[in-house]
Amino acid sequence: MPHDDFEIEPVEGLPQALPEGEEILWQGKPNAWALAREALSINWVAGYFAVLALWRFVSVVDLMPLGQAIAATVPLIALGMVVYGMLFGIAWVQAHYTMYTITTARVAMRIGAALTLTLNLPFRELGNAALDLRKSGTGTIALDTMGETKLSYLVIWPHARPWRFGKTQPALRCVPEASKVAAILAEAAEARVSTPQVVRKPLIEAVAAE
Secondary structure, eight states, X not given: OOOOTTTTOSBTTBSSOOOTTOOEEEEEOOOHHHXXXXXSOHXXXXXXXXXXXXXXXXXXXXXXXXXXXXXXXXXXXXXXXXXXXXXXXXXXXXXXXXXXXXXXXXXXXXXXXXXXXXXXXXXXXEEEEEEEEOTTSOEEEEEEEOTTOOOOHHHHTTSBOXXXXXXXXXXXXXXXXXXXXXXXXXXXXXXXXXXXXXXXXXXXXXXXXX
């Protein structure tokens, strides 16, 4: 029988039902092709094998008939296609099992295929957000966490800002219409941070604190 690994989620992409008053503003996944290009450098890998195949052909074309020279490059081309397919497969799996969620209170990231992890990042624990927008409209939104929040780059990769190992920044990687998503995030975060937080405290303690 078919089985959905996430059928126990009360809300898709979230480990628990939303608290009263919290609403989902946006949900989305990475674009698999964009993730393959940016996180796995699939185009560079294809170019590498193309150069190897060309070098092989040039180095043997003077030593054997044209047909044999072409045949000598076939194994490199085939190997390149296999590696290319494997990398895209990894990107597709990562994109398929990922769900990014922006609510009125936080950013939630359900990531991972074999080992699923959900990051809950309240707006009050986030500093700046950086948008890396591509010509295609896809982009990556990196989140700067504050306080004692510490994340492992290897654990959350590829959902992290590239090459930031000192202080890992979780990121919404390769999302379509990234500029619109960034605008939703900015508006929601600004509204949430500007909302006063009411904390219940005994009146006697409050007076003593003053």
